[in-house]
Amino acid sequence: MPAPTDLEYEYNVFINCPFDPEYNSLLRPLVFAILYLGFTPKVALDRSDSGEQRIHKICGLIEASKYSIHDLSRLQAGRKNEFYRMNMPFELGIEYGCRYFAPGRLRDKKCLILEKKRFDFMKALSDLSGVDIKSHNNEPIGIIRGVRNWFVETVGLREVASSTSIWFNFGEFMSGFYDQRSKEGFSDEDLDMMPIPEFVAFIQKWLQKEGESFP
Numbered sequence: 001m002p003a004p005t006d007l008e009y010e011y012n013v014f015i016n017c018p019f020d021p022e023y024n025s026l027l028r029p030l031v032f033a034i035l036y037l038g039f040t041p042k043v044a045l046d047r048s049d050s051g052e053q054r055i056h057k058i059c060g061l062i063e064a065s066k067y068s069i070h071d072l073s074r075l076q077a078g079r080k081n082e083f084y085r086m087n088m089p090f091e092l093g094i095e096y097g098c099r100y101f102a103p104g105r106l107r108d109k110k111c112l113i114l115e116k117k118r119f120d121f122m123k124a125l126s127d128l129s130g131v132d133i134k135s136h137n138n139e140p141i142g143i144i145r146g147v148r149n150w151f152v153e154t155v156g157l158r159e160v161a162s163s164t165s166i167w168f169n170f171g172e173f174m175s176g177f178y179d180q181r182s183k184e185g186f187s188d189e190d191l192d193m194m195p196i197p198e199f200v201a202f203i204q205k206w207l208q209k210e211g212e213s214f215p
């Protein structure tokens with residue numbers, strides 16, 4: 001992966017989250033909120049190369065992104081005999097290591113940690129005690145609010161639309177997205193399983209048309 005320019009690095013946001021159909025209801029508003037605020041989401045599903053090891057891809061994306069968002073809400077096993085899901089805390093550990101041991105601009109990286117309910121993470125990651133973590137209660141508007149407020153508090157954005165406004169715009173986008181794609185021959189399954197880069201491109205086109213994106 002080519003090294004990002006300084007400008008690209010300043011606006012890249014690495015997303016560390018589950019990639020399964022059940023998480024789509026949170027991933028899509030998360031991606032929309034990042035783009036709405038004028039930043040660029042980066043996920044491991046951005047590209048598919050069977051010859052590239054996933055861990056190398058993730059390390060490259062973390063290194064290429066000044067910001068990262070880590071959703072730890074799905075750590076716990078959901079069914080009997082199911083293992084805990086450790087990818088998310090593992091990737092968060094890579095982020096912390098990058099911040100503390102890498103040289104140069106990587107020392108200034110910033111991250112947001114999300115959870116379902118407040119203090120849930122303490123049951124699995126007590127080392128994060130004292131870290132400011134935002135909870136979304138498994139609600140799409142909750143993840144938008146957490147991301148929007150973090151960009152205001154930590155990144156320093158000002159004159160930002162409210163969480164409710166971003167949520168309404170997301171709903172408007174999704175309604176038009178499904179209507180227009182259906183006319184173009186996409187089935188509901190096609191839309192539910194749409195690759196992230198394609199979904200991102202549709203959001204960018206919509207934001208450009210509506211003039212809602214921050215510069």
